[in-house]
Amino acid sequence: DAGVTQSPTHLIKTRGQQVTLRCSPKSGHDTVSWYQQALGQGPQFIFQYYEEEERQRGNFPDRFSGHQFPNYSSELNVNALLLGDSALYLCASSSKTDSSGNTIYFGEGSWLTVV
């Protein structure tokens, strides 16, 4: 049973460019959340997708957008990249029917470096 898978693992982009990160949730999960973890900080919630719609959003600008597909996989898009967007982007999957946090599974993350 594959867990949460993310791609790409590492990537380097130039300021002003756009990036798309991808996530496949754990089998049986229908909810995908994205987090940004800057160096030396804890993960910060970006947004959450369920039933192909954004359900919750953290304090991130509109440059950050996402999408969820019918198979529950998700994409995170960041436009007009800034140096400060350099971070580890984590995808977390869960089931909407389970409100406890101990069934939230994280992927290994995508390391984004903006130069």
Next chain:
Amino acid sequence: DQQVKQNSPSLSVQEGRISILNCDYTNSMFDYFLWYKKYPAEGPTFLISISSIKDKNEDGRFTVFLNKSAKHLSLHIVPSQPGDSAVYFCAASARGAQKLVFGQGTRLTINP
């Protein structure tokens, strides 16, 4: 606005001794608290959790204590083992939200 705080960036403990990691929160709406462990190049993995209706939860070598009046929780690891060396994150959520608010993390090093 840091709603969950881990004030110790690092902690060094001798193997076999107790490790105590601390976490404070400010939002009284939080009713579920979790600890995650993170190794380099891996995503956070769930360690242990506690609901606000409890003040203690134990799982093997790991125990989490919750003091709601002080808005404080702690993770005790005893005995500490070299494999426990990792970054530990405290996280909180309001039940049903499935949105986690994380602390900054504490890097735990267990010395042989």
